[in-house]
Amino acid sequence: MTALRVTGLTKSFGSVRVLDGVDLDVPGGLTAVLGASGCGKTTLLRLVAGFLEPDAGSIRLGDRAVSGSGRPVPPRRRRIGYVPQEGALFPHLDVAANVAFGLASGRRSAAARRRVEEMLELVELPRSAAARQPHELSGGQQQRVALARALAPRPDVVLLDEPFSSLDAGLREETGRAVARALRASGATAVLVTHDQGEALSLADQVAVMAAGRLLQVASPSEVYLNPAGPAVASFVGHAALVPAAAVAGVAASPLGPIQVRGARDGRVLLAVRPEQVVVTAEDEPGCLRAEVLEVSFFGHDATVRARVVGTDDLVDLTARVSASGVPEPGAQVGVRVVGEVLAFPEDAR
Ligand SMILES: Nc1ncnc2c1ncn2[C@@H]1O[C@H](COP(=O)(O)OP(=O)(O)OP(=O)(O)O)[C@@H](O)[C@H]1O
Numbered sequence: 001m002t003a004l005r006v007t008g009l010t011k012s013f014g015s016v017r018v019l020d021g022v023d024l025d026v027p028g029g030l031t032a033v034l035g036a037s038g039c040g041k042t043t044l045l046r047l048v049a050g051f052l053e054p055d056a057g058s059i060r061l062g063d064r065a066v067s068g069s070g071r072p073v074p075p076r077r078r079r080i081g082y083v084p085q086e087g088a089l090f091p092h093l094d095v096a097a098n099v100a101f102g103l104a105s106g107r108r109s110a111a112a113r114r115r116v117e118e119m120l121e122l123v124e125l126p127r128s129a130a131a132r133q134p135h136e137l138s139g140g141q142q143q144r145v146a147l148a149r150a151l152a153p154r155p156d157v158v159l160l161d162e163p164f165s166s167l168d169a170g171l172r173e174e175t176g177r178a179v180a181r182a183l184r185a186s187g188a189t190a191v192l193v194t195h196d197q198g199e200a201l202s203l204a205d206q207v208a209v210m211a212a213g214r215l216l217q218v219a220s221p222s223e224v225y226l227n228p229a230g231p232a233v234a235s236f237v238g239h240a241a242l243v244p245a246a247a248v249a250g251v252a253a254s255p256l257g258p259i260q261v262r263g264a265r266d267g268r269v270l271l272a273v274r275p276e277q278v279v280v281t282a283e284d285e286p287g288c289l290r291a292e293v294l295e296v297s298f299f300g301h302d303a304t305v306r307a308r309v310v311g312t313d314d315l316v317d318l319t320a321r322v323s324a325s326g327v328p329e330p331g332a333q334v335g336v337r338v339v340g341e342v343l344a345f346p347e348d349a350r
Pocket residue numbers: 013018035036037038039040041042043044195
């Protein structure tokens with residue numbers, strides 16, 4: 001049975017439609033809702049939690065309709081755990097009391113103490129953390145405690161709203177992996193809202209890509225990356241330069257020259273060129289297009305180079321992923337070449 005099913009969910013604030021007919025099936029496991037700031041992700045979570053009521057559409061949790069047919073089920077009876085962005089812990093309670101907060105058995109019972117121990121182990125915190133105050137923990141540890149508290153009453157579904165956004169890069173990755181392990185071990189179904197594509201692709205079983213209140217694609221991380229539903233998904237997830245072209249029998253005539261394409265019928269298309277398909281070479285290498293380096297982002301393990309192709313009527317900027325050694329300087333003249341088959345979408349696709 002589907003753990004969470006959202007159908008035709010629509011919500012406006014005043015005259016602004018924030019969610020516009022969202023359909024989402026969460027079979028179990030971890031689903032990431034990935035989208036830019038303001039696209040409606042938090043509103044979707046708040047509707048599922050029951051903090052807001054939809055204007056139209058319905059929400060089912062397992063075999064129960066909780067919104068959209070008859071009287072809505074109040075949040076406390078939805079069997080949902082909620083992990084907000086930060087500052088979620090009660091500052092005046094120690095970790096044990098925070099984790100035990102939602103337990104029916106009362107915070108001080110032997111059953112509650114056992115459950116707190118189990119939960120701390122699940123989120124990979126030492127038993128000694130139980131007696132600490134929240135301010136004595138790092139940001140990552142605090143988010144693990146927030147998850148332990150959400151999981152303690154054995155919810156069917158856990159909702160996590162950008163739970164790692166306040167953490168720095170290293171801690172963010174480590175905490176994300178620990179949280180995903182704990183969620184899997186608990187068996188709870190989870191919906192994680194994030195604007196971070198790396199987080200969504202690396203942690204989730206299913207990724208729902210959202211833009212302007214709609215879901216553009218719901219699929220596995222590899223499917224979303226390798227077979228994006230349209231140019232918007234291709235350029236948002238993993239980045240892609242969109243280049244207009246005309247395709248005939250698997251080859252597109254484009255400002256970059258003839259390009260092998262996949263996925264397009266003959267006609268006007270948009271090519272989605274991934275950074276790993278762009279090779280940067282010396283300016284005078286035969287068969288290359290000449291380009292000027294606009295911007296370089298150095299990441300240590302590798303770098304990305306944004307370069308503008310020169311000598312074409314259309315303005316074409318390509319981004320290349322290059323190894324960390326021998327990164328060109330901004331302003332340098334280089335050669336660029338597109339390798340492999342490039343994704344192509346009909347020109348009017350979204
Ligand atoms: N209670 C509210 N009243 C009016 N407008 C709201 C309310 N809640 C959200 N909005 C608006 O709805 C839009 C979507 O907000 P939402 O918080 O769902 O987006 P989001 O994708 O979670 O963004 P972020 O990642 O920045 O939190 C925004 O334009 C926001 O200003």
